[in-house]
Amino acid sequence: MGLAVLALENDAAGQLQLTADTGTNPWYLLRFGKKVGRRDGFDDIDDLVHTTALARNPRAGWAFDTRVAVRVPASLVREAKYAQLVSFKDERGRSPAYSAHVVLVLGAGDDRLLTFSLAAPMSVSAFETPRRVPCRTVAESFTLAPSLGDLLGQIVKLAGPVVADLLKPAGQLAGQPTGAGQPAPGMAGSIVDILRAILGAVAAPAPVPVSTGKSLVRPMSAGPATNRFHRPTYAVQQIFGIDDAILATMIGPVLQVLPQLLNAASQEKIQLRQANNKLVTDLMAGLDRRRMMELLAQARAASPGNPALAALNGLFEEEAAKAAQQPVAPVAGQSLETAPAPPAATSSRAALAFVLAQGVEWYGAPQHLFAKARPMAFRLQLEVGASGPKRPLPRSVVHLVVKDATERVLHQQDFRLLDVEPGKPVVLSMDPGDVSHLPTNVPLSVAAQLRWPGARPGSAYQASAITEVVLVDKVFVTGQGGPVAADQELVDMQTYRSFWNKVWESPTTQATPDGDGSSHWNVEAAIKYAVLFAPGQSANGLMETKGLTVAPDPESPVDRTEGRFKGGLELSFGEVNKLLPLWPGEQPLPPDTLAAVATAEFARHTAGEAIHSVRLKGGKRERGLVWAVPVFTLRDVHLGVVEATDESGQVTTVGRQEARFPVPSAVRVLTMKSEA
Structure with missing residues (x-):
């Protein structure tokens, strides 16, 4: 590729x-x-x-x-x-x-010293005393390890709309009659995407961490992108060389088990606590393995020399052999009084779905937004097929769980329902006091599990659904534009001391065995410097420098420092807001607008780091310093204003506002010498 x-x-x-x-x-x-x-x-x-x-x-x-x-x-x-x-x-x-x-860092890569004309600073507010914070890179701050929950969320996102249409009454799909068990027009591509997600997780190589560079394929379309936060399409790898033609032969069997797949994926994500404790192959336990192996056998007969198909077939055979070798646990006798109730079985004829309005733009992509200041509710609808339950469910329970991106449970609640009719939405109203602690401007995973008793005594069934929502205040960010003014460098160290970070300082003179100190010092090192926003902090944070250096030679008259260093700067949104008067005609943002910008999502999109090598040397009577100072550019920030919500609190109408905010664009590295 x-x-x-x-x-x-x-x-x-x-x-x-x-x-x-x-x-x-x-x-x-x-x-x-x-x-x-x-x-x-x-x-x-x-x-x-x-x-x-x-x-x-x-x-x-x-x-x-x-x-x-x-x-x-x-x-x-x-x-x-x-x-x-x-x-x-x-x-x-x-x-x-x-x-x-x-x-590319702005600065010199040789021994010359960089000098500035220390012009009189423009009128800015006083800055807070900077904090000292541990060193952390951009990847350490924003990269999450790939987990099974990510795969389950992808499957649910793809399969949810397909199942909801598939199980509509009278066999109708988007107004078009379809044969039983046959995919409707437009559905085949979605099912192929689901298959690719499952098989890719099982058989494909380990994914590349998101902090590394990615291959981008340029679309053959004209016109510039209007939003900086728009994410490009990544190059798609084939799974063992299987293309859509082979995957299309599996559409029929998958169509039969799609509701089970959706419910199993949703249920698994609800109960997931540690993503690495389970294999993705657990999801495939409910699939028609025999039918899929028959299709693979047909494909291998058509292409006998294809090693990719042989590898995929071997994977299924290996899983089947493992299942056959598992010992059967002995059945222990239990009295009727102490026997536990059997667990609810995953329904194969019904699927649960969230009923949501169309998403609105949030950081360059459509998202389901809910107004934090409005009463919040979720609407759920039980979709059944031709053989599913038609009468209302007399008694049922919905278990609702809200989690963040780290799978930490933020809220969970049970709702007892009566007479739930298939095909009609039910409303789960949230108590404002119970959800007031939920964070804003952070993607939240909302999972719901519906349980109801079966016709046979002691039996029960369940269906599950998952969606992603974001809670927002009155004003929120919809996207970021390009630079609108020239870069500004913070040249006055006395005024902008909280933005200047001392990365290295020459060592003090060490005594040699003969009683003389080192006559010179020399530093040759590569510096990795990160600049990122820290939401919730009122002052900047100067990261402590961490280094990996070569052991010095105690006999050498030169005190050498060779190796690698990393450091950085945590920016406070409030402190950066004070820099706006550096650009003519600009003033600091008001508190409500600044609160909309000062989010973890904005910090993730604007974080960056650079690598620069420094070389500096001097005598024992000279002091050497290496400083790093960020360079800022002024960018447009597109804001949305909540104008209307539906009865569940979901944002439906958004107004538009424009603002400007400084973001780091480069780093100035300064090497300095002075008399000790």
Whole structure:
């Protein structure tokens, strides 16, 4: 698969050293520019400073490591702020893949000292004394490990609408008659997506962590993307080489068990506490394994030399062998008085669904928003097939659970219902006091499980559903625009001390065995510096520097520091808000608007880090310092204002507002010397 992943490794000795991963694409080039935007859903470097010649990656197509080291003279890209990798299938530029942009630190990569003209600062409010905080990278702050819950949520999201239409009365699907057990027009693609999600989790290689670079495939459409938060489409891998034609042969069997799959996935996610404790193959226990193996046998007969189909067939046979080898537990005698009630069986003829209004835009994508200030309720509807229950359920119980992205339970509640009619929504009203603690501007997973007694004494059935919602205040962010003014550097250290972080300081003179101290000191190190917002903090946080250095030579007259350092800065939304007067005509945002911007989601979209190498040396009477200061750009922020909600509190009508807010765009690294 063609890739385009670019990483900045070093920029010492007058050269930029980068690592480019092109996957199976053998040809590539690098682009360096002063601006970065979004076009057709992918990063686009603009105002180009330099473009390298088309080169060939000798490792392209290798089974494991397809990376290649690239070196570019720093003199050619000294004015550039961003870099991007573009890979191609051939020399003519077919099948391009575009990497995410890489930030190039503003500053010198040699021994010269950087100086500023300390102009008089503009009128800004006084800043809080900065905090000292532990060092953390962007990946450590915002990356979540892939879990089984992510897969279950994907399956439920895909399967929910299909099952709801499939189980509509009179065999009608979107107004069109369909034969029993046959997929309606437009449904086949959805079922193929569900199959791909299941089989991909079982058989595909381990997923790449979200903090690494991703391969982007450029859509063949014109027109720039209107929202910076729009996420591009990732390149889709085939599962053991199986394409849609093979997956389409499985649509019939999956159609029969789709309600069980949906209920099983929903129920599994409700009860999930630790995502890594179970295998995804547990979901496939209810599928018609025999039928699927027959279809695989037919496919293997048509293509006997296909190793992919053989591997998939071996997977099913291995699972069946494991199930057959499991010992049968002995049956223990129990009295009628102490025998526990049998667990509720997952219904195969009914599915539960949330009834929600159309989503509105939130950070560049449609989302189901609920107004925090309004009474909140959820509407559920039980859909049944031709053989499902037609009469109202006399007694039933709904168990509702609300979780955050880490699977932490925030709220759970039981609702006892009477005479629930299939096909008609029921309303679960939430007590305002019970949900007042739920966070705003954070995706929340809401799971519901409906249980009802069966016709046979002691029997019970259940159906489950899951959806994702976000609670918002009166004003919230819908998206972010581009830069609207020139960058601002905080050149006055006395005024902006809370933004200046001392990354390194020269060591004190150490005595040598002969009684003389070290005559010189020297530092050569790569610095990884992260800049990210910290919601809820009133003051900036200066991260402590962590280093991995080479052991010094005690006999050397030079006190050398060689290795790698990492540090960073936690930005307070309130402190950054005070920087707005640096741009002519701008004033700090009012409290309600600032509260809409100061969210964890905004922090996740604006976090960044850069790598820069420093080289500095001096005598024992000189003091060396390395400082890092963020550079800010002013960007448009698109805001939504809640104007109307439905009876359940879901936002249906949104007004529009515009605001501007500074976000970090680069880092200035300063090397300084002074008399000790």
